[in-house]
Amino acid sequence: MKSSTQKRVGRSGVAAFASIGLLLSACGSSSSKTTDTSAAAQSSVPDTTTVDTTSTTGEGTPVITAAAGPVFPLTGIATTDTQAIARSALVVKIDNHPLARPQSGLNEADIVFEENVEQLTRFAAVFQSGSSDPVGPIRSGRTQDVAMLGSLNRPLFAWSGGNARVTAAISASDLRDLSALSQQHKSAYFRSNAKSAPHNLYSKTSSLFAFAPADAGPPPAQFTYRADGTASSGDAVAGLNLSMDGVKVAWVWDAPTKLFLRSSDGKAHRDAVDNAQLSTNNVVVLYVDYKPSPADFKSPEAQTIGKGNALVFSDGKVVKATWSRSDRLAPFVLKDSAGSVVGLTPGRTFVELGRADSAAPVPAGAEMKSVPFP
Numbered sequence: 522m523k524s525s526t527q528k529r530v531g532r533s534g535v536a537a538f539a540s541i542g543l544l545l546s547a548c549g550s551s552s553s554k555t556t557d558t559s560a561a562a563q564s565s566v567p568d569t570t571t572v573d574t575t576s577t578t579g580e581g582t583p584v585i586t587a588a589a590g591p592v593f594p595l596t597g598i599a600t601t602d603t604q605a606i607a608r609s610a611l612v613v614k615i616d617n618h619p620l621a622r623p624q625s626g627l628n629e630a631d632i633v634f635e636e637n638v639e640q641l642t643r644f645a646a647v648f649q650s651g652s653s654d655p656v657g658p659i660r661s662g663r664t665q666d667v668a669m670l671g672s673l674n675r676p677l678f679a680w681s682g683g684n685a686r687v688t689a690a691i692s693a694s695d696l697r698d699l700s701a702l703s704q705q706h707k708s709a710y711f712r713s714n715a716k717s718a719p720h721n722l723y724s725k726t727s728s729l730f731a732f733a734p735a736d737a738g739p740p741p742a743q744f745t746y747r748a749d750g751t752a753s754s755g756d757a758v759a760g761l762n763l764s765m766d767g768v769k770v771a772w773v774w775d776a777p778t779k780l781f782l783r784s785s786d787g788k789a790h791r792d793a794v795d796n797a798q799l800s801t802n803n804v805v806v807l808y809v810d811y812k813p814s815p816a817d818f819k820s821p822e823a824q825t826i827g828k829g830n831a832l833v834f835s836d837g838k839v840v841k842a843t844w845s846r847s848d849r850l851a852p853f854v855l856k857d858s859a860g861s862v863v864g865l866t867p868g869r870t871f872v873e874l875g876r877a878d879s880a881a882p883v884p885a886g887a888e889m890k891s892v893p894f895p
Contacts, residue, residue, distance in 0.1 A: 593650035595631035597746030597867035609737035610676035615644040616660040621720040623793040626653030637766040657723035665822040667694045671849030673740040686816035743852040747864035755838035757885035802868030804834040
């Protein structure tokens with residue numbers, strides 16, 4: 522089920538004590554810090570229902586500049602729905618195995634992170650302004666999720682469960698654990714007959730949002746947005762070709778809809794909710810290092826605290842940028858070569874956690890196939 526806001530944006534614009542200690546250290550937190558960081562996350566969350574157009578963005582929370590009134594924090598889209606704007610963020614881990622496609626809900630999420638896993642990718646779809654009933658297929662979490670999602674203010678985290686070490690890391694973090702393996706939450710999940718296990722576990726965002734505790738609060742803004750109607754800087758592009766682990770991803774700029782359209786492995790990548798091709802207003806490619814996960818050395822773990830190079834695709838243009846993030850509770854800060862914060866188009870955003878130099882912009886006027894995948 523789509524909200525009216527989401528429809529408008531979408532079409533126009535988730536062992537032993539010594540091992541646990543090792544995991545939490547690798548994730549940038551410890552069990553003794555969990556309570557402290559949770560409290561810090563709550564106390565540092567700004568009032569996202571109003572816009573401070575005079576503030577500047579530094580190494581902390583970005584400032585929304587897209588509208589002069591209440592806005593959804595994860596899209597910068599103006600709204601009068603005060604109940605929805607106060608909702609917690611919900612992260613759903615979604616499978617991207619070829620047998621899991623087409624997925625349900627990726628076009629309904631405000632932000633989607635695509636992360637490398639074991640020779641494939643997985644999505645962490647973040648919902649706040651919109652909903653998807655159903656959503657999935659839902660798969661397991663990874664240790665990299667703890668750091669990657671920390672800036673969302675203790676989000677609800679829906680996942681199929683994981684090995685003992687991953688479970689320990691997530692349980693000890695400030696993510697609100699909605700594992701399908703728990704007695705408390707398993708009633709929210711179901712198996713579909715349309716796909717085979719393990720690619721057939723689904724839920725509904727309406728069921729998952731119902732688990733939000735009384736003290737749950739909205740996420741802060743994750744990006745800075747350009748004022749409505751303001752053109753993006755950068756070089757015009759036809760799209761980009763991106764090599765993720767086991768997946769060749771192409772994003773093509775579609776000028777009539779002002780959206781980037783996704784293909785995976787040479788085929789249009791669709792959302793099963795309405796059979797529409799996956800689309801987004803912004804594609805942010807973050808070049809990150811990957812290290813073996815302490816939970817499973819075969820699983821890569823994205824290093825999302827620190828700094829690195831980035832490419833920001835918005836409004837049919839690309840900006841060469843850098844990303845920086847000093848703490849797991851802080852959003853990514855994107856700056857151009859002049860040191861100015863890069864503004865996104867208000868709407869939905871796909872964040873690609875790529876390896877170094879994994880993306881190749883395709884210049885405007887060129888055919889996508891003319892630029893090889895890196």
